[in-house]
Amino acid sequence: MKIDLNTLTFGFPAAERDPDLHACFVFSETYKRLEKREKTIILGNRGSGKSALFKQLAENERRKGTVVIQLAPEDYAYELLAQVLRSEAQGSWQKHGAYAAAWKHLIYITVMKHLINQGCRFKKGAEARLYAYLRDNYEGTETNPIGMMVSFMKRLELLKVKVDGYETDIRVRKLKRLYTLEDLEPFLADIRDVCRAKRVIVLVDELDKGWDASEDAIAFVSGLFHAATSINATETNMSIYVSLRKELYDNIPALYDDAQKVRDIIEYIEWDELGLLELIGRRIARKVPELEKVSFGNRWNVIFSETLDYRRTNSFNYVVDRTLYRPREIIQFCNDISDKVRKSEVKDFSPFNYHQIAEAEHGYSESRLKDIASEYRFQYPGLQSILETFRGMTYSMERDQLIDHLIKILLGEIPIDADAMGWCESFDQDKLIMVLWQVGFLRALAVGGLKARRRSGSEYLGIHQISSLNLAAIPRFHIHPMFRAFLGMKEPKT
Numbered sequence: 001m002k003i004d005l006n007t008l009t010f011g012f013p014a015a016e017r018d019p020d021l022h023a024c025f026v027f028s029e030t031y032k033r034l035e036k037r038e039k040t041i042i043l044g045n046r047g048s049g050k051s052a053l054f055k056q057l058a059e060n061e062r063r064k065g066t067v068v069i070q071l072a073p074e075d076y077a078y079e080l081l082a083q084v085l086r087s088e089a090q091g092s093w094q095k096h097g098a099y100a101a102a103w104k105h106l107i108y109i110t111v112m113k114h115l116i117n118q119g120c121r122f123k124k125g126a127e128a129r130l131y132a133y134l135r136d137n138y139e140g141t142e143t144n145p146i147g148m149m150v151s152f153m154k155r156l157e158l159l160k161v162k163v164d165g166y167e168t169d170i171r172v173r174k175l176k177r178l179y180t181l182e183d184l185e186p187f188l189a190d191i192r193d194v195c196r197a198k199r200v201i202v203l204v205d206e207l208d209k210g211w212d213a214s215e216d217a218i219a220f221v222s223g224l225f226h227a228a229t230s231i232n233a234t235e236t237n238m239s240i241y242v243s244l245r246k247e248l249y250d251n252i253p254a255l256y257d258d259a260q261k262v263r264d265i266i267e268y269i270e271w272d273e274l275g276l277l278e279l280i281g282r283r284i285a286r287k288v289p290e291l292e293k294v295s296f297g298n299r300w301n302v303i304f305s306e307t308l309d310y311r312r313t314n315s316f317n318y319v320v321d322r323t324l325y326r327p328r329e330i331i332q333f334c335n336d337i338s339d340k341v342r343k344s345e346v347k348d349f350s351p352f353n354y355h356q357i358a359e360a361e362h363g364y365s366e367s368r369l370k371d372i373a374s375e376y377r378f379q380y381p382g383l384q385s386i387l388e389t390f391r392g393m394t395y396s397m398e399r400d401q402l403i404d405h406l407i408k409i410l411l412g413e414i415p416i417d418a419d420a421m422g423w424c425e426s427f428d429q430d431k432l433i434m435v436l437w438q439v440g441f442l443r444a445l446a447v448g449g450l451k452a453r454r455r456s457g458s459e460y461l462g463i464h465q466i467s468s469l470n471l472a473a474i475p476r477f478h479i480h481p482m483f484r485a486f487l488g489m490k491e492p493k494t
């Protein structure tokens with residue numbers, strides 16, 4: 001079997017740019033629940049595969065004849081929204097409700113447009129009525145989604161200001177009509193009628209692009225959440241799917257009210273080791289088709305030496321252990337390893353060994369640490385400076401040792417960025433442990449009957465392996481291996 005080192009790569013960092021995604025897609029249980037429309041709100045960390053799920057769903061649905069509408073990332077512009085709209089304080093209006101109405105309006109109008117663009121040119125019945133409605137009300141108006149949204153919000157804002165200034169029945173009624181989309185009401189039956197023949201799905205991804213945690217950004221997302229769940233509850237042949245980064249979701253309290261009502265339609269993307277082995281295994285066979293007949297594990301063992309010199313570790317365990325179980329991470333680490341080998345003197349392929357993996361690990365570790373810090377920049381600004389305080393330490397520590405270190409940070413004895421100091425001031429050491437656990441930096445010694453999604457049997461578990469944990473009862477911690485190389489952390493003496 002000839003393996004060409006020059007072309008040996010394991011995929012792209014983002015699903016949007018991954019031409020092999022459909023050929024290599026891992027059909028997880030999550031995907032199946034989406035396809036069956038049991039779940040429509042997808043939460044996942046950065047790089048966990050939100051866009052991949054949507055891209056695959058779009059492909060499958062198109063093949064079935066479904067009308068697929070994808071709202072593109074360029075179209076969200078939080079900055080623009082904040083510039084053109086008054087703030088809640090200035091306008092004395094409730095933005096969540098306004099955005100929810102604006103989203104519903106945008107979604108219905110966009111669906112109508114797509115529906116009448118299908119089929120033959122001569123429309124009859126319901127299609128003809130939708131066509132006439134759009135022609136009379138929306139011809140020549142904004143076609144880009146954010147523009148439509150802004151103009152809807154502007155109309156609301158204007159009416160609201162007028163109502164507050166001088167309340168008349170007519171103005172109040174007009175405002176109510178706009179909020180409740182009364183104008184659209186007579187056409188909903190027509191939309192349903194046309195949808196009987198063609199199902200419609202709307203996919204809204206990448207809401208975090210340009211995210212600035214502003215009032216508008218929060219209301220924009222919570223409004224969408226509300227609009228999507230309410231449309232999904234009323235429409236049978238139309239589904240709105242929304243993906244959101246988990247930590248954004250956790251930071252939008254306005255979502256909780258809705259979330260409580262719709263808990264059963266929320267799906268968290270979670271991976272385990274077998275899923276990630278399949279993900280890489282499929283990509284290996286894409287490059288080396290002779291391996292299609294062998295198991296995913298054996299495909300791995302053709303590319304990586306099965307056992308590494310380092311503590312006789314299994315190579316897959318070593319690599320997957322240096323991730324937070326996100327596809328983008330394992331793809332990136334594997335790519336970094338093959339890149340390093342390509343750039344070295346090696347001419348012909350032989351299975352990657354520990355030395356080569358370790359060569360790539362430092363750069364990978366650095367970029368992951370910086371990525372994680374940037375991922376949490378709104379929640380925990382300056383996080384990187386806190387992670388850096390562990391540089392050169394031993395990666396395994398008793399609870400007391402960890403607490404000592406954190407107290408020194410909190411007292412200012414170990415310097416951190418001013419940004420981080422800002423939020424740390426109101427924290428104690430236990431809360432700081434919680435933060436480091438949440439971002440995946442700490443792993444906890446498994447005590448008692450803790451169960452985790454882990455095969456390789458380490459005693460230390462991270463947040464990606466176990467969902468709930470009583471941190472107060474953990475006697476010992478490890479810094480997650482992904483961060484150790486960059487921080488130059490030492491092995492414990494024993």
Ligand SMILES: Nc1ncnc2c1ncn2[C@@H]1O[C@H](COP(=O)(O)OP(=O)(O)OP(=O)(O)O)[C@@H](O)[C@H]1O
Nearest residue numbers: 012013014015025026046047048049050051052327
């Ligand atoms: N189920 C899957 N099968 C195959 N490849 C996948 C799967 N899920 C994710 N991937 C791959 O993992 C990488 C990261 O996935 P993706 O871009 O979808 O992450 P994301 O959650 O959208 O990240 P971000 O928050 O940055 O937008 C991509 O290369 C994608 O092709």
Ligand SMILES: [Mg+2]
Nearest residue numbers: 050051052206
């Ligand atoms: Mg994405």
